[in-house]
Amino acid sequence: MLDSLLASGGLVLLRDSVEWEGRSLLKALLKKSALRGEQIHVLGCEVSEEEFREGFGSDVNNRLVYHDLFKDPLNWSKTGEAVPEGPLGTLRALCRTSPGPVTIALDSLSWLLLHLPCVTLCQTLHALSQPSVSPGADPLVEQVRVLGLLHEELHGPGPIGALSTLAHTEVTLSGKMDQTSASILCRRPQQRATYQVDPTTHLTFNLHLSEKEREARDSLTLPFQFSSEKQQALLRSGPGQTTSHIFYEPDVFDDVDQEDPDDDLDI
Template identity: 30%
Template sequence: MIENILNGKEQSKIVLIKDTLEQSAWPLATCYLKSLSNRFDQIHLLCFDIPPKMFKNVLPEETLLHCTFHDFSCDPLGWLDNGHLSVKDTDILSYLQKDPILSNSYSQGQQVTVMLCSLTNLIIHRSPSYTCRLLKRLTDTHTPPFAGVTVGQVVSLVHSDLHSDQLLSHLGFVASSEITLQNSFSSDTTLNCHIRHHRTTGKILQIKEQFRLSPNFELKDVIEQKSAAVHLTTDDNQPDPTANLTFNLNLTDKEKKDRSRQVLPHIKIQNTPQEDETKSGGGGQIFYEPDDADDFDEEDPDDDLDI
């Protein structure tokens, strides 16, 4: 599943990758960038806590040609006042709409993608609602954020160990695919992940997979992790709770036979009408005697109708 999401076989507008301090999503994001460069004309990478040089040092030249880096990590709070982008003060969508690559005429009709590394700084310094609105606004098909340019996919990272489960669930509602990285104790190069994916048909898939990233940040050896069956074991040495009771809860063979022959009250009531009908030879009849207070109208209620 993770391979199909990365290469675009499984369509997904918003992909959320959740990592932790022990298991960083930066290697997987680097692998994702190489796949995105083969599918989209331009990649806009918003670096909030990962410096762009970390990607530039490992990505091949053909991938870098498709990447446009926006560095928000140098001065995220605007303390230096040196003209750098600020996470706290810069409106992300307005900034991207003024970007020369997105606003020039030669980019009309292009397919672009946006990657945010990571959402944690936006959530902390702006608000969770601002972050969720930004993700939805970037992928809005009714009122596209960029004239003539289609945002095919938005990929975002978030540090899940820094946020509450309630906030992460809100992000999960916005995302169409959610990849949760999990610690792998078997090997340093093997990664485990839990994937929740919304297909365009409305079906929701949940799957656990194990994969490996090569030194060139390529996805290798993807296998599905089957959930282990739970076997219930009985302990013969456990005490019998019915051993020391003053009454007996078990039935003898004779008592079981007597119980099976017993006719229950509701069975007897159900069988009684059938026996009466058999004896009478027909169905039942209803006799009604009107009371003195009953008021019967002798006139025809449909007399005024032309029938």
């Protein structure tokens, strides 16, 4: 089960409750990631660093970078150990980790929801779990996996639904008697085609002109173009001239009969 949860990047949401705690599963996933050679960042909010590292061997602890928000989350003591911007600054700092596969553990998302707006937290989680390189920005890691522990009994349907939408994988812990079970929901991103279709391939008419057709179009006299007679008349007209002229240019299909001009009226 651990290998399937660590198969891809993105946000892995671990939903626990009072009866079925999820920190043990979180630490098991971190141990698996460390043994695979990944760098690990832990944002610790609910327990001390000593308690969180307990049970890990030296091979795991050497790869684990602990960001302590448990002792002084808002840096009230001004010791410089905490990030001045608080939890949000720490999360943003995690976006600039060193290149390579990285696993980020948030212990816990419930603590962060109590100190940050839900919208801000979701935007930051999106930037963490789906990094993109923009011009002029710092190079981000190749693959980021975010493990977020959520105590779902502490929140309403709104925050839980928002975090579920961001999650690539959801693990809900439950059980009966002494048997703990995990319900896993995986969401695969939709793949979009990258090829482009030419809209002019199957048309019944030609959109392009041949050389002869282009010459015929250029030599065509349009109806609204001035004839030489009309141009000369306009050039000869003075500013005080009051006479008017009507210029009629018959069309090639006009049927002009000078003997009986009303022949087409059928009178």
